[in-house]
Amino acid sequence: MIHESALLESKSLRDGALDRTDVLDRVKALSLLPDGMHVTTAMVAAYFGVTAEAIRQLKARHHGELSGNGMLTLQGPDLAEFKRDVLSRYPAGYPQPRSSLTLYSRRAVLNVAMLLRDSEVARQVRTYLLDMEYRARTQPVDNPVPSHSVSLDDRIDQRITHILGETVVPMFNALIETSGEHQRELIALRAGVQQVEKRLRQHHARLHRLEGPREDRPLAGVMASMDAMNGREFEEHIATLLRRDGCTDVVVQGGGRDRGVDITALTAHGRRLVVQCKRFAPHLSITSAELQKFLGAAKVLHDSEVALFVATCPFTRDALNIAAETGVTAVHRGLLEEWSAGAALPVLG
Incomplete structure (x- = not known):
């Protein structure tokens, strides 16, 4: 050692x-x-x-x-x-x-x-x-796998899918052939198992798409890098995402002259856009009071047509309700990760 x-x-x-x-x-x-x-x-x-x-x-x-x-x-x-x-x-x-x-x-x-x-x-x-x-x-391994294999959860999914497809479904087929009284119930159960098998295969394929490297998005560690940023760096990161998605006139306000918003811009179709950026710890939440404060600045002071509240943490239920009622797009931690990894925000289109 x-x-x-x-x-x-x-x-x-x-x-x-x-x-x-x-x-x-x-x-x-x-x-x-x-x-x-x-x-x-x-x-x-x-x-x-x-x-x-x-x-x-x-x-x-x-x-x-x-x-x-x-x-x-x-x-x-x-x-x-x-x-x-x-x-x-x-x-x-x-x-x-x-x-x-x-x-x-x-x-x-x-x-x-x-x-x-x-x-x-x-x-x-x-x-x-x-x-x-x-x-x-x-540590000895019973079933060694190549170093390029995906995660343990992925291997478990593959094993379960194999068992369902190669063992459980054939067993149902044999039972159906020899059973008369419960044939309908067995056919229904077989269909359910086959549906589970199908979903696992879809999940397996989705994992490969999400985990595999692509030229149009960064590799894993997106949120970790954002958690390590300071406030200004986080705002600049969001500004970069806006420019990537076709926004123009992107300005990071900063300082005490931001009038309640951190970034102003125009969407690809010329609509006035304002953004509030909050780099909070993942266990914290954006409250309704914080969202209402941003809403007032966005609508009254900036006369915005599109308003984004971007945070590295979740939003409370009340905050999400207010966002839905007023047309504010709440970009929570999960959505922010997808956006940073290459997904587009529909509201910017």
Whole structure:
């Protein structure tokens, strides 16, 4: 088994383990900020039992690698927005930074664990990571599959489909041939099984379409990349999607002069479009009050013909009802992922 110190020296080893952020909570509970996604430098230091200065020095030495894995520093309007949307909810629980604030995603914290030498917690995380990797490579497999195969769920679907088609349906055929009294019931049951088999085959085909790479959409990790963005980056990402789908005159407002909206544009057919962007943690929700506030700005201040409320989280039932009644398009996390992956929003057509 590879010694845990190997992660300190090998970036390729670190890159291969960065998806295992669950290891952090297995070693020690990691407390997050109210947005459910980030921690501060002080919180990272507390988790690893080192000084904040040690984390700052590590950040200076490995800034590029950490930034690529979700570390970001907020300043100016981005910091003001984060203080307003996140820290202000718990004003007594978190410091209010004046000029800048460095945030770490869970992935960045795991990256720190693989770089921090003088921390027993970090050493335990590295040992746990390599132990899990060793067990995964040495665990015997009854039915090995090629490395290019799809997910475990996909293989289970294929196995169930095979059993239904090669075993269960033929069994029904034999029973129908020898049964007179219950023949009608058996035929109905066989039809039901065949329908299930058909749906599983369709599901299997759909998984291949969704999981397979395509030139017109990014690969997996769309939402993870958005969760790592700051507010301005998220707005620019949405602006890019609008331009991709034929919108013109796309302007990211930003700052205190946005008059209640984040982006203005014209659709492909020249209709006035306004967009509100909210990059919230997935466990939060857009409320009816937030949607009503946007509705007032969109209709009254901007005289919009198309209004999008785009969020990285769900909407409450009341908010969705208001959106449906007033013609606002609520782009929740699932719809946002599909849009970012290449699907078109009908309202923009």
